[in-house]
Amino acid sequence: MYQEPELRTKSKQRFSLMLPAMCLGVAAMFGYFGLLMLVRADVVAWARNNFGADSEPWIMMAMIIPSIFIFLLPSYVAEQKAKRYSISCPNCCKDLTLSIQRILKTRCCSNCEKRIIETGRMRSNDLYARYCRRQWRNYLVYWFWAWPAGGIVMLIWHRFDSSAFNDCPQMIFLFGLIGSTATGWTLIRTNDLRYLAQTITSAVLLVVGISMFLQ
Ligand SMILES: [Zn+2]
DSSP states (O other), rough: OBBBBHHHHHHHHHHHHHHHHHHHHHHHHHHHHHHHHHHHHHHHHHHHOOOOOOOGHHHHHHHHHHHHHHHHHHHHHHHHGGGGOOOOOOTOBBBBBBGGHHHHEEEEEEEETTTBBBSSSSOOOHHHHHHHHHHHHHHHHHHHHHHHHHHHHHHHHHHHHHTTTSSSSHHHHHHHOOOOOHHHHHHHHHHOOGGGGHHHHHHHHOOOOHHHHHH
């Protein structure tokens, strides 16, 4: 059995590790793209000299791919560090780390539905699901549409003014890239299919953006 203050503390400690890590991931990715802009011409010229003109799209792809890992690495490290704040059900042993808010509301395990917080009134998971549909989780579902929306704006902009991003061509696929990784990561971690459409849309925009970027 858990005590409510104990769970609240763990939840806060985990959040205080994960939030800066996610911000760091975004900042590091922008930093990487900044660096890429500085060295891009030299690297492309080097690839041309050594591997011929056909190697240009491939070397560009090879330079883009690390940005995904740079974006995810701080979150991954923080996730490993946050394991000490993880909690699991005393009855069925299911990992409930990502369900702390749910447990605080329902007082029971989301898997076996046995009580795991000593005090307070128990509520059913169905009731909690209804509560969730109206609450903050919805904001995240909508918020993840911001990346595809930004990506579409960039593609349209690029379509009408192909010189608009001459100084920063990565902008054409950047929103698709952040959207795919952030939403895809959330989808994998939560198994919540409400993130699926955003992930697919971001991935399509990423592929379209990269193919336009390489033209
Ligand atoms: Zn359980």
